[in-house]
Amino acid sequence: MDTSNSAASANKATLQTPKYPNQVTGMYILARALRMVGITNMYGLVGIPVTDFAYIAQEQGIRFAGFHHEQNAGMAAATHGYLTKTPGVLLTVSSLGFLNGLTATANATVNCYPMIQISGSSEREPIDLGQGTYEGLDQLSIAKPLVKAAYRVNKPEDIPTAVVRAYRAAISGRPGGVYLDITTPCLGAIMNMADAEKLFYKPVDLVPAMVPSEESVKRAVELISSAKKPVFLIGKGAAYAQVENKVKQLVESTGIPFYPMSMAKGLMPDNHPLSAISCRSTIMQQADVVVLIGARLNWLLSRGHGKWNSDTKFVQLDIDPQEIDINRPIAAPVIGDLDSSLTAILSQLGNHKTSMDPAWVTQLQAETKVKKAKLDERLQQNASTQPMNHWTALSAIKPVLESNPDVILVNEGANTLDDTRDAVNMSQPRHRIDCATWAIMGMGMGSCIGAAMATGKSVVAVEGDSAFGFSGMEFSTICRFKLPVTVVIFNNGGIYNGIGVNMSNDGDPAPTTLDVNARFDKIGDAFGAQTYYVTNPADLKNALSEAIASKKPCLIDVQLAADSGKESGHIGYLNPASLQNITV
Ligand code: ADP
Ligand code: TZD
Ligand code: MG
Numbered sequence: 001m002d003t004s005n006s007a008a009s010a011n012k013a014t015l016q017t018p019k020y021p022n023q024v025t026g027m028y029i030l031a032r033a034l035r036m037v038g039i040t041n042m043y044g045l046v047g048i049p050v051t052d053f054a055y056i057a058q059e060q061g062i063r064f065a066g067f068h069h070e071q072n073a074g075m076a077a078a079t080h081g082y083l084t085k086t087p088g089v090l091l092t093v094s095s096l097g098f099l100n101g102l103t104a105t106a107n108a109t110v111n112c113y114p115m116i117q118i119s120g121s122s123e124r125e126p127i128d129l130g131q132g133t134y135e136g137l138d139q140l141s142i143a144k145p146l147v148k149a150a151y152r153v154n155k156p157e158d159i160p161t162a163v164v165r166a167y168r169a170a171i172s173g174r175p176g177g178v179y180l181d182i183t184t185p186c187l188g189a190i191m192n193m194a195d196a197e198k199l200f201y202k203p204v205d206l207v208p209a210m211v212p213s214e215e216s217v218k219r220a221v222e223l224i225s226s227a228k229k230p231v232f233l234i235g236k237g238a239a240y241a242q243v244e245n246k247v248k249q250l251v252e253s254t255g256i257p258f259y260p261m262s263m264a265k266g267l268m269p270d271n272h273p274l275s276a277i278s279c280r281s282t283i284m285q286q287a288d289v290v291v292l293i294g295a296r297l298n299w300l301l302s303r304g305h306g307k308w309n310s311d312t313k314f315v316q317l318d319i320d321p322q323e324i325d326i327n328r329p330i331a332a333p334v335i336g337d338l339d340s341s342l343t344a345i346l347s348q349l350g351n352h353k354t355s356m357d358p359a360w361v362t363q364l365q366a367e368t369k370v371k372k373a374k375l376d377e378r379l380q381q382n383a384s385t386q387p388m389n390h391w392t393a394l395s396a397i398k399p400v401l402e403s404n405p406d407v408i409l410v411n412e413g414a415n416t417l418d419d420t421r422d423a424v425n426m427s428q429p430r431h432r433i434d435c436a437t438w439a440i441m442g443m444g445m446g447s448c449i450g451a452a453m454a455t456g457k458s459v460v461a462v463e464g465d466s467a468f469g470f471s472g473m474e475f476s477t478i479c480r481f482k483l484p485v486t487v488v489i490f491n492n493g494g495i496y497n498g499i500g501v502n503m504s505n506d507g508d509p510a511p512t513t514l515d516v517n518a519r520f521d522k523i524g525d526a527f528g529a530q531t532y533y534v535t536n537p538a539d540l541k542n543a544l545s546e547a548i549a550s551k552k553p554c555l556i557d558v559q560l561a562a563d564s565g566k567e568s569g570h571i572g573y574l575n576p577a578s579l580q581n582i583t584v
Helices: 003-016 026-036 051-059 070-084 096-111 124-128 139-146 156-171 184-188 193-197 214-226 236-240 244-254 280-286 299-304 338-349 358-382 390-402 415-423 444-455 465-480 521-526 537-550 569-574
Strands: 023-025 041-044 063-066 088-092 115-121 149-153 177-183 190-192 230-234 258-260 289-293 313-318 332-335 408-412 432-434 459-464 485-491 530-534 554-559
Touching: 023 026, 023 193, 026 051, 026 156, 026 184, 026 193, 041 051, 041 070, 041 444, 051 063, 051 088, 063 444, 070 088, 070 096, 070 115, 070 236, 070 444, 070 465, 088 096, 096 115, 096 139, 096 177, 115 139, 115 156, 115 184, 139 149, 139 177, 149 156, 156 177, 177 184, 190 193, 214 289, 214 313, 214 332, 214 338, 230 244, 236 244, 244 338, 280 358, 313 338, 332 338, 358 390, 358 415, 390 415, 390 485, 390 537, 408 415, 408 444, 415 432, 415 459, 415 569, 444 459, 444 465, 444 485, 459 465, 459 537, 465 485, 465 521, 485 537, 521 530, 521 554, 530 537, 537 554
Parallel strands: 041 063, 041 088, 088 115, 115 177, 149 177, 230 258, 230 289, 289 313, 313 332, 408 432, 408 459, 459 485, 485 554, 530 554
Antiparallel strands: 023 190
16 A cells, blocks of 8 residues: 555645634635735745645645755746746745745845745744744844845734735835745634635735836936937846837837847847847947946946946936946936836937937947857867867757747856857847856756746756756756756866866865766656766757757756866956966
8 A cells, every 4th residue: 555645645635624614724824815916836845834834825726846955946936036027935944944045035136036935933932032942043133134125924814914015025116035934823823714814805006117207218318319329238127027029119219239138138139230249348448328228237247347438328227216326327317117217218219319320330230240250160160179168069059049049048157157148149038047146056956947837938957067066956856847947067077167176185176176077967867857968069969959849857968078167257357366376
């Protein structure tokens, strides 16, 4: 007899035929409240005190994805939020489970992704008195500085209000991570069902439009119209806001070139005639007016300094007034949601003539042509190198991904990130998800799962071997949920590469060294996936095409040379300089 199965069905029966039909718990109220605001998915890892809640949520129609580690579940929730414009939900247990998940909630906050982390917490009194209770931790205080908003719920009557507040906080204004702390006594508290029913309500206008002032729009339109060398600089805020149609109209009606940040690639096709994606330095040095559309002038844009021309004037379209003037004076801030701001700008621009110098566009187009030829040559030159390097592998991957534009690309690593971003053209909005603002590793498998579940689309992850290690165990989750996800691992045997030299000669691996002979494909075998181990570009191309077409979990271990890749990829200059001779 299969005892585990009968135990599972007995458990289910108990849940579906409550012992006390007229009474409900805080757990039930929480599941219902989440459904009332439209939550359909939850990502997490259960245990005391949230196991039964996850079962009840499933029963209430919320798809629950159970993970091996909370950080990965949190990355999935954050990606779900980014792709759907509704908060992704993460469920964690108390203490370490909460802390593991909080890393992802903090990362979501930094990236402006809407998500809600719901964590069970121990009863208050022994925590407040430091009496050593089970998984006791003052979670609310720890979460507060790292998230957009944090609330604790002590009474079941307060749950619906708390859920609506968390939802509004995650999504309104600049999106971010919200923490909802629900105590064990609250989850287990019993209420009369009729009284509980009265608590639920459908909130009105959950995502209110925020319309910019007429004056700010006028100022921006005048500046754009007066520019000789203008550029639209598009960030992931625009991808999140789903304003691709308005951006297209803006670019095409004015003829002004655009430059996308990494996750805004594809909002306008990278190979559009007005794409200036290869002309970053020229834009920084020569553009006279740059219009930031849902992009921050943060470290990814040298904080407005470095190569930037000190005379460049900025227009900035953002929802957050506190984003203005933080690194450079902003000549024309337009504060509002992007949809409203772009609508207003488009309607006024029609009445203005632009002053753009036509030579500006031809100059950028000529530079784009030269840069494209250089990239093609680089791919060509490396196309048959043995053992493969990053560019050999990308010469095989690029045509496959570009001919499957509807596949979502997840990408992390150092060289694996930089080279894939530069090599693979995107042509659809929100089809590139990467390490983003904090440049963190560990978003890979969670983002694949969140992207596949939120959209139903196929996903390909291109992962460095180090990057994959942060969340690799979740390949098992991809398999359990039978998701159409292909994970491609670039194995060069280390962080940046596999040739680091240990300066003590004690026989231990160097700090950046992993294992160039590791067979990652066998991890896929363990979970029943289709797997491939490839050592040449022809096999890689076939494997990737077959894997995408299968719409099943697949893992491709790509053997690279240990000396492929340089320290920190493109951002080695951020390292403090050492006076010693170090081989990485
Ligand atoms: P990137 O990394 O692509 O440059 P950032 O994450 O730095 O993008 O910037 C995104 C910006 O978009 C943030 O400043 C955020 O406040 C803004 N933003 C997010 N959603 C909206 C929206 N709906 N309307 C206007 N601005 C938004
Ligand atoms: N830890 C976390 C959470 N984020 C980080 N960014 C790092 C450590 C440091 N780091 C990078 O910035 S890139 C990287 C690490 C560990 C991995 C690079 O190696 P890889 O890719 O194998 O993923 P390449 O192709 O070998 O460069
Ligand atoms: Mg590596």
